[in-house]
Amino acid sequence: MQCGVVILDTSAGLDEAAWIVHTVPGYPKPRVAYTFPASEYANGHLLICLTISESQIEPIAAALSLASPFIYYNDVPDAELDSRPSLKKVLNGETAMKPPFSTKQNIKTQANPSVPVQIFSKSERSKYEIYQKIISKQLKKTIKVWSRRDKKLKANCKIPGRHILLVSTPIDVNTQASSLEKDVTNWLIPENGDIFCAVDKPYAISQKYEPAVAVCIQQANIFARFNTIAAKVDSCS
Numbered sequence: 001m002q003c004g005v006v007i008l009d010t011s012a013g014l015d016e017a018a019w020i021v022h023t024v025p026g027y028p029k030p031r032v033a034y035t036f037p038a039s040e041y042a043n044g045h046l047l048i049c050l051t052i053s054e055s056q057i058e059p060i061a062a063a064l065s066l067a068s069p070f071i072y073y074n075d076v077p078d079a080e081l082d083s084r085p086s087l088k089k090v091l092n093g094e095t096a097m098k099p100p101f102s103t104k105q106n107i108k109t110q111a112n113p114s115v116p117v118q119i120f121s122k123s124e125r126s127k128y129e130i131y132q133k134i135i136s137k138q139l140k141k142t143i144k145v146w147s148r149r150d151k152k153l154k155a156n157c158k159i160p161g162r163h164i165l166l167v168s169t170p171i172d173v174n175t176q177a178s179s180l181e182k183d184v185t186n187w188l189i190p191e192n193g194d195i196f197c198a199v200d201k202p203y204a205i206s207q208k209y210e211p212a213v214a215v216c217i218q219q220a221n222i223f224a225r226f227n228t229i230a231a232k233v234d235s236c237s
Contacts, residue, residue: 004019004020004021004022005018005019005020005022005027005028006018006019006057006060006061006087007019007020008054008057008076008080009054010077010080015053015054015055016051016053016054016110017051017052017053017054017056017057018049018050018051018052019049019050019052019056019060020047020048020049020050021046021047021048021050021198021215022045022046022047022048023045023046023047023184023185024036024037024040024045024047025037025040030073030075042182043182043183043184044173044178044182044183044184044185045184045185046185046187046198048198048215048217050107050109050115050117050217051109051110051111052107052108052109052110053110056107056108057084057087058084058085058086058087059086059105059106059107059119060105060107060119061084061086061087061089061090062086062103062105063103063105063119063120063121063213064090064121064213065086065089065090065094065095065096066095066096066101066102066103066121066122066123066211067121067122067123067200067211067212067213068095068123068124068211069090071090071091071093074091076091095123096123096125101122101123101125101126101128102120102121102122102123102126102128102134103120103121103122104118104119104120104138105118105119105121106118106119107119115217115218115219116217116218117215117216117217117218118138118215118216118218119213119214119215119216120134120135120138120197120213120214120216121211121212121213121214122134122211122212123211124209124210124211127208127209128208129153129205129207129208130199130201130207130212130214131143131145131164131188131199131203132156132159132162132164134214135188135197135199135214135216136159136162136164137162139190139193139195139216140161140162141161141162141190141191141192141193142161142162142163142164142165142190142191142192143162143163143164143165143188143189143190143191143197144165144166144167144188144189144190144191144230144233145164145165145166145167145186145187145188145203146167146171146183146185146186146187146188146229146230147166147180147185147186147187147188147199147202147203148180148183148184148186148202148203148204149166149180149202149203149204150202150203150204150205150206152204152205153203153204153205154166155233155234155235155236155237156236157236157237163191163236164236165191165233165234165236166203166233166234166236167229167230167232167233167234168232168233168234169181171183171229171230172229173229185198186198186199186200186201186202186203187199187226189223189226189227189230193223194218194219194220194223195216195217195218195223196216196217196219196222196223196226197214197215197216197217198214198215199212199213199214200212200213200214
């Protein structure tokens with residue numbers, strides 16, 4: 001998952017913004033018409049668009065600042081940064097040098113009723129494994145994970161009520177089979193609940209030493225869809 005695109009409308013009197021979280025490499029290309037890369041047609045991808053008020057940009061930026069994002073383009077006017085210190089730090093490439101090295105930020109969509117969203121992020125200095133040490137611990141739930149994985153980090157059923165279950169490959173997405181080899185998404189859902197999380201790092205031991213971000217959306221219909229997709233899980237010990 002890429003950290004995505006933050007968009008705000010600078011027109012006077014308007015309070016409109018959006019955050020697009022996605023897995024498509026190089027999306028979007030600034031100031032040119034966008035064409036989905038032909039090389040990615042065969043791969044599974046995920047795009048999430050959250051319509052938000054401008055007040056939600058600061059907590060998003062605070063979460064992203066720990067993850068040391070690479071900013072390949074921005075055209076935010078300087079006047080918009082005066083009241084947004086976290087966004088200014090992100091755009092200037094400033095990173096956290098002192099603890100805490102992980103954070104949870106809460107935002108909500110602009111819809112009525114709004115949809116709650118939790119953002120979990122960590123820097124490489126935290127040395128935390130984001131799936132178990134952060135997300136499962138914060139949600140206090142067993143989670144089912146769909147992600148490419150290494151041979152070191154396995155399913156884990158040692159902590160009661162906080163198991164890490166791995167969704168079996170392939171999955172069925174609207175009658176289309178999608179395998180781990182042809183799917184670049186990383187996502188999870190709790191075993192019971194109404195939350196869906198997209199994660200920017202795979203379920204692999206390497207992400208303990210890398211920055212990572214997870215965006216968790218609390219919406220029953222989204223959860224139900226992915227719960228159906230994640231119906232089968234691998235054995236766990």
